[in-house]
Amino acid sequence: MEAFDEEVDVLIVGSGAAALTAAIVAADNRAKVALIEKGDQFGGTSATSGGVIWIPASHLAKAAGADDSPEEAASYITALAGDDAEPERISAFVENAPRMLAYMQERTEVRYASIPYTDYHAELPGGKMGWRSHDPQPIDGRRLGADLARLRPTHPAGMLFGRISWTAAEAAPMITRMPGWQKMLSRALWRHYSDVGQRLRSTRSRFLTSGNALLARLKLSLDDRQVEIRYRHALISLIERNGRVQGAVVQTPAGTRRIAARQAVILAAGGFERDTDMRRRYLTGSANPEWSGSQNGNTGDAIRAAQAVGGATRRMDSAWWAPTIKVPGEDRARPLFFERSLPGSLIVDAKGRRFLNEAASYHKAGEAMRDAGGGQAWVILDARFKWRYPMGPLMPMIPSWMHPKAVRRILRKASSIRKLAVQIGVSPDVLEKSVARFNHHASRGEDPDFSRGQQPYDRYYGDPKVSPNPNLLPLEKAPFYALPVNAGDIGTNGGLATDGNGRVVDDMGSPIEGLYAVGNSAASVTGRSYPGAGSTIGPAMTFGYIAARHATGAN
Template sequence: MGAQEHCDVLVIGSGAGGLATAITARKHGLSVIVIEKEPVFGGTTAFSGGVLWIPGNRHGRALNPDDTRAAARAYLRAETGNFHQPEAVEAFLEAGPKMLDWFEAETEVKFVPTLYPDYHPTVPGGVDVGRSVLAAPYDSSALGENLRRLRPPLATITFMGMMFNSSNADIRHFFNATRSLTSFAYVAKRLAAHAAEVVRHGRGVQVTSGNALAARLAKTCFDLGIPILTETPALHLLKQGGRVTGAQVGGAQPRSIMAARGVVLACGGYAQDLARRAGIYAHLKAGGAHHSPVPPGNTGDGIRLGEAVGGAFEAEYPQPAAWMPVSLVPGKGVFPHLLDRYKPGMIAVRSDGRRFVNESDSYHDVGAAMAAGDGAAWLICDHRTIRKYGLGHAKPAPMPLWLWTRSGYLKRGRTLAGLARACGIDPAGLEATVAAYNRGAREGRDEQFRRGETSFNRYLADPEHKPNPCVAPVERGPFYAVRMEMGDLGTFDGLRTTVEGAVLDRQGAAIAGLYAVGNDRASIMGGNYPGAGITLGPAMTFGWITGRHLAGRAAATEDAA
């Protein structure tokens, strides 16, 4: 078998689920090794918004003291439908707040409250605030030499390499920099500080969102003596007497790493496994396109490793991934449409020129509506709107638009018919759609989709735009459009597990010594997306449960102490 290394727990993958498991196990007395095949750690977490959905968390209780576990339970029951997992949901609701308190008390990980509503706040049990928390900003220079191995944020959602916080306040200053002295001063200060960081460290170190969460988790690992071995892929699992005992790893030092308590699969799901997703995603099977902004290393390794030793995987959810409308930015990559769709004066149409969705619904809901068609749409606005809010990767005034029109990323037309011809949209259909939309929009109404009538619709819109922060007419040329296609934030289908994370075989029996967390484990959300942070919240909660289970603790029922 060659060279061997020994530990209690081997974690394969370095996102939030894997690092949360590693930290929990180590804090409960176990020796832990984390391996990561890519040269950087942080997984999809480092690209994410850094938000966790944790009903009953202490930050949220201060904002919404009337929220109850019964309400959260009812909401999840309604959201998950036929795929409701009552035992796992109950464990999540019980352990989630304890997990959050434990990490804040015991580690570098800290959170701040958000004002995020649930994505479907009018569904029974839904709330307007209190269930989502955000990783607190972090000075990642605390990582020292390991800073160079922290995955940088997604390039297309930074500005000159600088990260925005996942809050309206931070972003609003940049939108208003040319109209407000306060915002101008704020932006100037941010840019100056960022420039100084780049000179000193070669990158910005004041990180926010998921990059801050990944940095905080990694710093805790290093403080606890947990190695994160990058460029160290898991080649196959080792098994003896029916039990998974470790993994054969490659890289600069090929060897076996033996794990006395268990191996934890935390490889981030299969969003970049081209063959598997081609056989699962309906829009791909129909001949459509798909462009995932998640890290290129999320190629389904954990699921394949699990299947190779008998683990059960089944693509059963109606929506197998967390959909995200994206656009392709020439020379830069994939841009996720996280903010622009919510702004007043933006509408989305298909090639027939007709609207098909409430543009201010969540990225997953808009993506599902796109997938129900041909998997593509055009996001359209007029000149006044693009200069105020930007469109896709094209920034608002005073940034120029000609770079994006010249590259073809932005389509432009002096009239709606001209824009339609530039995009390959039916001109008559687009003109009729805009005329019908504008009739209500001039009074702040969306007569077709009732846009702006929920707290979530309004949350990422423009509160200064009256009477409806989501709705404004599209009427002052020239007009602009960007093509949106299907993307995702990660996959929902995964290996079947027990509540504690033990991987199940096809007969429903646990495979001794093998666990899965994060997107390698089937989501408890049943293919739906109920609120901001429904990936990271369960990932860290079940990572905490799994870590405690490996150490002989009953995480879902014992007190965090």
């Protein structure tokens, strides 16, 4: 029997929020931890995201005056998940999520604030109009020292003008131009450009917000526990003996090594959305990896390794869907998280027909695009919208010719809807009819076709100055513009089947001893649904906490 090159208690694969949470908790439970990352940067998809976590019934929400309970959250998730609901895992999540957040706030650098961000389906039983989503608190990147360069940057779609850090509390007022937005904009610009020393070296901000703030705080907490991230260490396979996973084969800069894990291997390496073969096999309505807004390291390595030792999978055709715009030359697509809600735009399919509620959550909108066949769609806007609001890479109050060449390559512009139809390759009659019908009803604040603006979430990113419906204005002012939109995602949410402790299970539902999966390496606890902002990272960190405690005997 081949010997191991090294022995640890817990081997963790990945370096996102789930991985670092698990590493911190395992180290607190006196485990010797090895954490491996196949790339040169840490943070995974979590670092590129908004960093918001969805945590029901937290102590922070209670302090803000929110009325919530684990039971209400369980009812809400169950209603959303439907036939995919897994009672054991749902119960584990809603009971442990507030405990995880309290633990991290008390024992680590992690800091969050509960915010009045409505659940995506607050109209359902157990849904709430706010306070389950939590925004990470900013941090000075200088505290990371040399590790700041190792931190995977925020996605451009999550930054002001694609490069300036802002918080969730600043984003919505600025986007919708609520009272005080000019002062917020001035503050954000001053914060960025007054850091002269950093501006001379880099366009990157040292004022860290969103996922960068969360991962910076997690990394500092990991450093406090003297746990290192081993870069350029790629998982090759798992080592299974006598029905138990006992370690892994890892490709390192020094060659192949066999690392024994006395207590557990925890897979937290993301999903498979950037793997061409897996995407074509499972995500048939959205087969192009370039449509994904996720970072390019998510190629399903951990999932395949677990399958090779008998790990079962669930809902591999599911993802965290989002309409995306692919700008040539960029390494990932730009998700349209909020812009679709703003008044004065609409989305049409390859034939020029409107087919969805544009103001629905990005998950529902992306899902609708996938269900429509995943073909080319177009977002259409008029000159009034373009001046007032952003749309993907298109910035407001900036003439088209001042945008980067790559953006101008995909932007279409015409003096009429009919001429725009010719440019985007759809029937002028069909597009003109679609826009005319939309305009007729939008002028009254109505959408009889798709009920845009009828649900609480729709209105969260609407313009409150527009009435009677903050999500609707007719497209009337020339010139008219179009950008190509794809059925994309921000990650897959189907993956390895796990139990309430985060253990990977086989096809019979029996746990594979010594093997855990969390984050997007595991099938989501919320099924195919997206309950609210932070529904990816909140459960990821929670099950990282659960898995580490269970593996080290703390449960």
